[in-house]
Amino acid sequence: MRYRGRVWTFGDNINTDLMMPQVAFRLPLEEQVKYVFRANRPGWVEQVREGDILVAGRNFGTGSSRPAARLLRHLGITCVVAESLNGLFFRNCVNFALAPVQCPGVRSAFTEGDTAEVDLVAGTVTNLRTGACLQGEPLPELLRQIIAAGGLIPLLQQQGYLE
Amino acid sequence: MGMTMTEHILARASGQARVQPGDLVVCRVDRAVLLDLNFGALFGEKRIRRLADPRRVAIVLDHSVPAPTVADAENHRRARAFAAEFGIRHFYDVGAHGICHQVIAEQGLALPGQLLACGDSHTCGAGAFNCAARGMGAEMLAIVCTGQTWFRVGPTVQYVLHGQLRERVAAKDVFLHIAGTYGEHANTNVEFTGPGLATLSVMQRHTIATMCAEISADFALFPADEMLEAYLAGRASEPYEPVHSDPDARFAEVRHIDLSALEPLVALPHTVVHNVRRLAELRDVTIHQAFIGSCANGKLEDLAAAARLIAGRRVAPGVRFIVTPGSQEIYKQALRAGYIETLVEAGAVVTNSTCGACPGLHMGVLGPGERCITSSTRNFQGRMGSPEAEIFLASSESVTAAAITGRLTDPRDL
Numbered sequence: 327m328r329y330r331g332r333v334w335t336f337g338d339n340i341n342t343d344l345m346m347p348q349v350a351f352r353l354p355l356e357e358q359v360k361y362v363f364r365a366n367r368p369g370w371v372e373q374v375r376e377g378d379i380l381v382a383g384r385n386f387g388t389g390s391s392r393p394a395a396r397l398l399r400h401l402g403i404t405c406v407v408a409e410s411l412n413g414l415f416f417r418n419c420v421n422f423a424l425a426p427v428q429c430p431g432v433r434s435a436f437t438e439g440d441t442a443e444v445d446l447v448a449g450t451v452t453n454l455r456t457g458a459c460l461q462g463e464p465l466p467e468l469l470r471q472i473i474a475a476g477g478l479i480p481l482l483q484q485q486g487y488l489e
Numbered sequence: 490m491g492m493t494m495t496e497h498i499l500a501r502a503s504g505q506a507r508v509q510p511g512d513l514v515v516c517r518v519d520r521a522v523l524l525d526l527n528f529g530a531l532f533g534e535k536r537i538r539r540l541a542d543p544r545r546v547a548i549v550l551d552h553s554v555p556a557p558t559v560a561d562a563e564n565h566r567r568a569r570a571f572a573a574e575f576g577i578r579h580f581y582d583v584g585a586h587g588i589c590h591q592v593i594a595e596q597g598l599a600l601p602g603q604l605l606a607c608g609d610s611h612t613c614g615a616g617a618f619n620c621a622a623r624g625m626g627a628e629m630l631a632i633v634c635t636g637q638t639w640f641r642v643g644p645t646v647q648y649v650l651h652g653q654l655r656e657r658v659a660a661k662d663v664f665l666h667i668a669g670t671y672g673e674h675a676n677t678n679v680e681f682t683g684p685g686l687a688t689l690s691v692m693q694r695h696t697i698a699t700m701c702a703e704i705s706a707d708f709a710l711f712p713a714d715e716m717l718e719a720y721l722a723g724r725a726s727e728p729y730e731p732v733h734s735d736p737d738a739r740f741a742e743v744r745h746i747d748l749s750a751l752e753p754l755v756a757l758p759h760t761v762v763h764n765v766r767r768l769a770e771l772r773d774v775t776i777h778q779a780f781i782g783s784c785a786n787g788k789l790e791d792l793a794a795a796a797r798l799i800a801g802r803r804v805a806p807g808v809r810f811i812v813t814p815g816s817q818e819i820y821k822q823a824l825r826a827g828y829i830e831t832l833v834e835a836g837a838v839v840t841n842s843t844c845g846a847c848p849g850l851h852m853g854v855l856g857p858g859e860r861c862i863t864s865s866t867r868n869f870q871g872r873m874g875s876p877e878a879e880i881f882l883a884s885s886e887s888v889t890a891a892a893i894t895g896r897l898t899d900p901r902d903l
């Protein structure tokens with residue numbers, strides 16, 4: 327499974343309240359996405375497009391269990407590559423088919439606007455502008471299957487648990 | 490090579506003799522706890538056909554109780570319908586409610602050696618009960634349907650506690666010391682041990698374990714000892730078998746903490762990670778709101794400490810002092826003990842037990858430019874309302890001291 331896309335860069339400890347502030351909780355999905363990163367990057371949601379990739383620093387996604395990964399996927403982000411990912415956020419990424427890759431050194435290897443190629447099986451992240459190729463963590467097959475199914479909900483539907 | 494407590498539980502739950510860091514394991518979940526918010530985005534849109542085992546599922550209405558909005562009322566309605574349809578016995582509706590992690594504790598739903606999943610990030614608090622407990626998001630759906638989920642086994646850091654906390658230094662300060670000194674623990678487990686443990690009550694351990702969500706720990710476990718056995722006696726929802734870390738268990742790091750050397754601490758706004766100061770250093774910070782509550786510090790001990798400190802004194806003019814018991818059970822006990830009367834007489838607002846002000850949902854939301862000191866769990870920007878508000882995080886003793894003086898105050902100075 328491979329992804330190629332335009333890169334947006336973020337720093338360390340970007341938290342879920344920035345991705346999905348509580349004012350968005352009770353709104354429909356289409357309204358919720360308008361609040362993504364409003365406090366730290368106002369206007370970003372208007373610029374992002376399908377296929378984009380996030381490159382971030384340490385502990386990306388720290389915070390709550392709220393389905394913030396779902397909003398990023400809905401905005402078109404296909405893949406999040408970070409120095410490290412918060413464990414709970416990592417799970418939510420898999421569940422909402424947003425490919426998560428932990429890759430030490432990735433933050434300094436990319437400038438915003440670069441194009442990244444990410445290989446989930448090999449765990450590699452390549453900067454197509456500079457040619458730099460970094461070795462991150464490959465994603466285990468079980469988790470790739472959930473992503474390939476489009477996330478947890480479609481998977482449970484296929485398995486007959488959900489309508 | 491031996492295993493840590495966390496590894497023992499993950500091995501047991503995945504039916505393997507041993508697991509080690511780096512493994513991906515599929516585990517049977519002993520207890521799945523859902524809360525009101527889960528019935529919005531997650532359970533609201535899809536209909537579940539069958540559950541793996543309704544006896545292993547519990548539902549607690551907690552974040553917005555009683556419903557402050559129509560959307561919340563709708564979540565509650567769905568939760569009730571779900572509980573009725575699948576015959577969920579462990580259903581804690583309005584009146585029997587409390588913050589889910591407090592209810593999990595009180596009802597003996599998290600037990601030694603077990604694996605617990607709940608749709609809220611502070612689930613790791615149940616680690617105080619020698620239980621591997623993890624906050625989950627969307628996979629709560631999969632867990633209630635299939636009874637299983639996956640984990641990546643992470644490395645474990647061990648904290649060895651020595652000595653005893655001095656007066657007006659709290660369990661919260663132990664955590665703030667860890668967060669300030671060592672920062673985040675993403676993808677790592679935390680375990681506690683040492684002679685100092687015996688001086689910490691089960692609820693103090695619960696405060697520390699709960700707060701470990703703020704340093705992104707996967708699991709945060711305490712050993713099973715006599716104090717825990719006594720807490721669980723008559724409370725445990727089923728028989729259990731504790732786990733112990735092996736003498737030759739492998740830890741990524743072992744760190745020692747002298748409890749007697751700790752002082753009242755405070756996390757400055759927006760994060761606890763490497764952002765903690767001694768309260769004694771920050772005397773000129775005035776506040777608008779002081780909040781005691783949440784799954785970390787809405788305990789009877791917190792209300793007792795607040796009542797003791799404020800008895801015969803008053804809340805400073807211009808300060809709103811909001812106290813939210815962690816559960817109906819605590820509310821009742823605090824009523825009987827007279828804490829609530831003392832607090833209200835002193836000018837505090839004691840609210841119904843719910844998450845309330847902690848996640849900025851209701852009953853204590855902050856406006857722009859306001860400054861709050863809280864003993865709740867999280868001080869992210871915008872957490873309690875306006876992104877232009879500032880949240881300082883400390884113990885309930887320190888929050889009460891600030892409520893009395895109107896500024897950040899070392900509670901030992903009162």
Ligand code: SF4
Binds near residue numbers: 588
């Ligand atoms: S009290 Fe706060 S931290 Fe605890 S469960 Fe409720 S919202 Fe989450």
